[in-house]
Amino acid sequence: MQIIILLFLKSFYNEEKNRLVNRMLLYALVGPSGTGKSTSALLVAHEHNIPAIIDDGLLIYKGKRVAGSSAKFEKNYITAVNRATFHMPEHREEVRKAIKQYKIKKLLIIGTSKRMVDKIADTLKLGPISRYIDVSEIRTPSEIKMALYVRNTQGKHVIPVPYMQIEQ
Numbered sequence: 001m002q003i004i005i006l007l008f009l010k011s012f013y014n015e016e017k018n019r020l021v022n023r024m025l026l027y028a029l030v031g032p033s034g035t036g037k038s039t040s041a042l043l044v045a046h047e048h049n050i051p052a053i054i055d056d057g058l059l060i061y062k063g064k065r066v067a068g069s070s071a072k073f074e075k076n077y078i079t080a081v082n083r084a085t086f087h088m089p090e091h092r093e094e095v096r097k098a099i100k101q102y103k104i105k106k107l108l109i110i111g112t113s114k115r116m117v118d119k120i121a122d123t124l125k126l127g128p129i130s131r132y133i134d135v136s137e138i139r140t141p142s143e144i145k146m147a148l149y150v151r152n153t154q155g156k157h158v159i160p161v162p163y164m165q166i167e168q
Helices: 002-022 037-047 077-084 089-101 114-123 141-154
Strands: 025-030 052-055 058-061 064-068 106-111 131-134
Touching (some): 025 037, 025 114, 037 106, 058 089, 106 114
Parallel strands (some): 025 106
Antiparallel strands (some): 058 064
């Protein structure tokens, strides 16, 4: 009986230890397409001391793209959504490997809805999101209106890393 209890406690301790070691604090920045989420991402990351960002299929760590490919350059909507939500196995594994390699403990996921960012966190097996930030909490209505105007008239997409780091 004592051996069974000790084995159970050892197993519980190892599971708990692994869970705590792998725990990550996740934030999400959500809002409709074109409202300035990517433009605001670095500010949010800085304010919350978050070293890593996932945006449209990219993993950005300390201001540099370290894994993934941008969905913003995909030719069609379906492929872009699959890329942004890590539906493609090789893409997903590349980003998961980088998260482990860089020992990321805090991460900001950017998406158009709570459902989307939850799906990304689930697909990458990151755990639950601790804090959701709506773009309207950090941008004024006039800033959102301007961002939408630029997106709709010029088609510009912002990526929160230097352009030279993005693979097309």
